[in-house]
Amino acid sequence: MTMLGDRQQLAYIASQAADARVNVELETEGMTLNIGPQHPATHGTLRIIARLDGEQVVWAEPSCGYMHRGYEKLAEVRTFPQVTALVNRIDWLGSFANEVPFILAAEELMGIEAPPRAQWIRTILFELSRIANVSLFLGDLGVQLGAITPVFFAFRDREYVLNLIEGATGGRFHPNFDRIGGLKDDLPAGFIDETRVVMRKMRKFCDEIEGLLFGNEIFEARTRGIGVIPRDLALQYGLSGANLRGSGVDWDLRRDQKLPMAWDKVDWKVWTHPDGDSYARCWIRLQEVRESTLIVEKLLDSLPSGPVMAKVPRIIKVPEGEAWVSTENPLGEMGYYVVSKGELGPFRVKIRSASFNNISIVPWLLKGVYVPDIITILASLYFILGDIDR
Amino acid sequence: MAKVPGLLKGLGVTLGTMVETITKGANTVQYPHEKETPPIRSRGVIALHEGNCTSCMLCARSCPDWCIYIEGHKELAPPRRAGGKPRQVNKLDRFDIDYALCMYCGICVEVCPFDALFWSPEYEYSEPRIADLLHDKAKLGEWMETVPEAPELEAGAEKKSKK
Numbered sequence: 001m002t003m004l005g006d007r008q009q010l011a012y013i014a015s016q017a018a019d020a021r022v023n024v025e026l027e028t029e030g031m032t033l034n035i036g037p038q039h040p041a042t043h044g045t046l047r048i049i050a051r052l053d054g055e056q057v058v059w060a061e062p063s064c065g066y067m068h069r070g071y072e073k074l075a076e077v078r079t080f081p082q083v084t085a086l087v088n089r090i091d092w093l094g095s096f097a098n099e100v101p102f103i104l105a106a107e108e109l110m111g112i113e114a115p116p117r118a119q120w121i122r123t124i125l126f127e128l129s130r131i132a133n134v135s136l137f138l139g140d141l142g143v144q145l146g147a148i149t150p151v152f153f154a155f156r157d158r159e160y161v162l163n164l165i166e167g168a169t170g171g172r173f174h175p176n177f178d179r180i181g182g183l184k185d186d187l188p189a190g191f192i193d194e195t196r197v198v199m200r201k202m203r204k205f206c207d208e209i210e211g212l213l214f215g216n217e218i219f220e221a222r223t224r225g226i227g228v229i230p231r232d233l234a235l236q237y238g239l240s241g242a243n244l245r246g247s248g249v250d251w252d253l254r255r256d257q258k259l260p261m262a263w264d265k266v267d268w269k270v271w272t273h274p275d276g277d278s279y280a281r282c283w284i285r286l287q288e289v290r291e292s293t294l295i296v297e298k299l300l301d302s303l304p305s306g307p308v309m310a311k312v313p314r315i316i317k318v319p320e321g322e323a324w325v326s327t328e329n330p331l332g333e334m335g336y337y338v339v340s341k342g343e344l345g346p347f348r349v350k351i352r353s354a355s356f357n358n359i360s361i362v363p364w365l366l367k368g369v370y371v372p373d374i375i376t377i378l379a380s381l382y383f384i385l386g387d388i389d390r
Numbered sequence: 391m392a393k394v395p396g397l398l399k400g401l402g403v404t405l406g407t408m409v410e411t412i413t414k415g416a417n418t419v420q421y422p423h424e425k426e427t428p429p430i431r432s433r434g435v436i437a438l439h440e441g442n443c444t445s446c447m448l449c450a451r452s453c454p455d456w457c458i459y460i461e462g463h464k465e466l467a468p469p470r471r472a473g474g475k476p477r478q479v480n481k482l483d484r485f486d487i488d489y490a491l492c493m494y495c496g497i498c499v500e501v502c503p504f505d506a507l508f509w510s511p512e513y514e515y516s517e518p519r520i521a522d523l524l525h526d527k528a529k530l531g532e533w534m535e536t537v538p539e540a541p542e543l544e545a546g547a548e549k550k551s552k553k
Contacts, residue, residue, distance in 0.1 A: 082454040085495035117546065149404055156417050167429035170509065176495045184500070186547035188431065211403040215396035305546030 015364075030058070035374065037066045043092075044385020046359075050366065050374065057374065060366035062359050067389040075349040080106055080180060080316050083346065087336075088174040090353060091387040094133035094330040096125045096165065099178040102349075104259060105325040105338040106180050109318045113260045118182035118308040123262040124195075124299050125165065125177065126327075127292045131202055132161040133330035134285050134292075137382050138209045141282055144379035145222050150212050157205040160198045167191060180316055182309035192300050199293040206290050214283065223279040227365050227377035230276060237361040240354050241332025242288060243381060246281035248274040253328035261327075266298040278380035285382070317344060331355050331387055353390055355383035430541045432511035433494045435525075436487055437533035442506035444480045449498035449507060457491035458498060459484060485527040490520050510536040 030053055037047040045066035051059040071090065075083045087102050088095040100122060107113065114122070139154020162172045168187050169175035177184050213219045229239070234247040244251055252270040254263040271287040273280035318340040326335025332354025339348040358381055365377055411417075419426055428434060445462030461484040466476040499507045510533045517523050 078454055079452070081497055082452070082495075085454050085493060085497065088495075117548075149400075153407070159417075163429070166432055168431070170429075170431040170433040170496065171494065174494065176497075184496075185431075187544040188429075189542035189544050191544050208403050208407070212400045215394075215399050217396050219396070303546060305548070307548040 033371070037063075042385060044389075046383075046385050046388060048362070048366075048374070048378070050371075052371065055370050057366050057369055057371070060363055060374075062362045064356070064359070064388045067385055069386075069390065071390050072349050072351055075346055077345065079344040080318060080346065083349070084178060085174070085176045087351075088176055089386060090351065090390045091133070091329065091331060091334070091355070091384045092173055093136055093384055094129035095173055096129040096169070096175045096177065097133075097327070097329045098334065099176070100126055100261075101325045101327045101329075101334055102336045102338070103178045103180055104261075104327070105323040105336045106316075106318055106340075106346075107260070108323040108325060109321045109338065109340055110180065110312075110316075111319075112181055112310050112312065114182045115307050115310055116262075116304045117186075117306045118310075119260055120262045120265075120299055120303050121168075121183055121187060121308065122178065124296055124303075125168065125175070126261070127296045127299075128161055128165055128195075130330040131289055131292050131296075132158050132165070133384075134289050135161070135202065135205060137285055138206075138213075138282075138289070141379055142213055144375050145219060147213070147216075147219075150209055153205060153208055153212075157201060160201055164191070164195055164198055167194070179309065179312075180318075181312035182307070186308050192303070195296060195300060199297050202293050203290060206286055206293075209286060214286065220279065222373075222376055223282065223380065224275075224277060226278045226373050227369070227380060228275070228277045229361060229365065233361070233364070234276070237364075238357040239332070239361060240357065241328065241330075242281055242284040243332065243358050245270065245272045246284045247276035248272055253326060253333055257326075259325070259327065262299055263295070265302065266295060268295050268298070278376050281380045281382070315344070317342060318346070326352065329354055331382065331384060332358060334387075351390055353387045355385075355387035356390075359383050359388060428511040428513065430511065430538045431509070432513075433496055433509050434511040434513040435489070435509075435515060435533050435536075436492075436499060436530065437508045437510045437537050438485055438527055438530035439506050439508065439534055440482060440485070440527055440531050442504045443482050443485065444504055444506075445482050445485075446480075446503070448501050448503065452497050452501045454495060454497065455491050455493060457488040459486040459488070482527065485530065487525050487530060489515070489523040489525060508534070508537040510534075511538065512536045 030051055033050045033052050035048040035050060037045040047063040047066065049061050049063055050057045071086055074086055083102065084099050087098045090098045135158050136154050139151040142150030165175060166172045168191055169177035229247045231247050231249060234244050234249060250270060250272050255270055268291055271284050273284050320340055320342040322339045324335060324337045326333050334354050335352040337350035338346050341347040366374060369377065445460050447460055450458040450460050462480050462482050464478050465481045467479045469476055496509065499509055512533060
């Protein structure tokens with residue numbers, strides 16, 4: 001059978017399975033429920049249109065674009081250093097991670113590579129932004145399911161990580177620390193010792209969240225078996241990050257591709273979970289925060305000395321060419337396709353953000369579920385609204 | 391040993407946190423009465439050292455949202471040595487930063503070739519009227535007093551950090 005035939009058949013089976021979940025025996029009047037676009041609990045705007053039959057969703061669709069800021073177009077009229085300040089604001093919870101693929105793409109075009117110390121510090125800050133991002137997810141998850149305590153714990157402990165990022169880069173949320181050819185500056189004194197303390201705190205935070213949520217009977221009842229994404233479907237919808245690993249696909253760009261970063265210099269584990277339900281996705285993220293703290297500690301042990309900036313001209317002109325670089329960001333695969341015509345700024349930038357592809361499965365996933373489970377599923381998919389619309 | 395029910399385990403975690411808060415104190419501070427000092431590198435407000443500025447417009451041109459307004463004119467200054475020709479110097483008439491537009495990226499501070507702009511970690515300059523967020527060169531000059539020394543670098547760093 002051809003590849004296309006395979007796909008069509010699988011899509012057909014998937015839609016049949018989703019239809020079978022809808023209860024057709026009880027005939028009730030249909031109702032359209034708009035979730036969003038504005039909601040006080042969300043930081044951003046996304047509207048989900050759900051057509052209900054009683055308590056069940058028969059059709060749902062995410063309607064995005066309410067927060068579209070046109071970064072791809074804005075990047076065309078800005079120089080390369082200015083674009084870095086812009087892309088900070090795509091996924092605002094892990095903003096340092098947004099800069100890295102763009103800078104790597106520009107470096108690839110220019111044919112330069114950052115010095116080892118800069119690669120190490122980049123990776124450390126990348127993982128710190130992942131910890132800050134995902135730890136907020138772990139707290140937010142509780143709120144979505146009706147538990148208020150975890151979010152206070154998350155905000156308390158995320159602040160330590162943000163203080164680290166601010167101490168090193170100058171910005172809590174928008175570091176703008178990456179430069180073509182290296183980093184703006186070296187780490188301030190005391191950063192390493194402080195980071196070790198904070199990493200221990202974050203592991204304690206993970207234990208607390210595990211004690212609060214992951215052993216809890218109510219939490220398990222709300223998430224186990226809810227929003228199951230089969231392995232093949234996850235691959236076909238182009239999911240990435242913890243959503244894909246939660247469906248049992250062993251795929252992590254940090255390990256699988258060769259980049260001038262320091263992930264391959266230390267040993268760490270890619271966590272996967274075979275279930276593919278909401279619980280699996282949340283559990284993967286919890287383990288990833290733990291793993292990230294270990295990665296940071298190992299990288300601090302082997303931090304090389306030397307300069308943090310390669311030799312680059314003062315006015316940066318990127319030579320003509322095209323480059324695609326993607327990295328494993330807190331939310332999944334994030335990539336930049338940069339086309340340069342040899343001028344001060346990029347000619348065209350295509351941004352592949354993880355959340356936009358991750359919510360493409362929402363129409364399939366929400367079909368047939370009950371209304372309270374919508375929130376569980378959306379929370380466990382974990383998207384940042386700025387990352388969807390960018 | 392029987393498995394501890396998850397609810398009790400969760401209550402144990404919150405109880406532990408409560409004891410910690412009572413014994414060690416809360417993590418939050420009561421803001422107007424107590425203040426946390428931001429890190430040295432923190433990007434709070436931009437200070438202008440007017441004497442160094444040559445109104446070269448590099449910062450205004452490299453600003454991603456064009457929130458720096460500069461006007462200047464050329465003036466003749468007395469010669470350095472006796473008998474020399476009068477020098478031509480750039481005189482700064484206007485240097486405004488609109489903090490309502492500024493996105494605190496720090497590109498202007500970085501591109502300045504004459505070290506006229508500096509970051510200060512001060513953050514308390516909110517205004518009831520948005521037009522008051524436009525800081526002129528006198529106000530930007532006042533921030534110079536709050537600019538800290540650059541922090542020491544971590545072991546293994548190569549060169550001294552500037553700014």
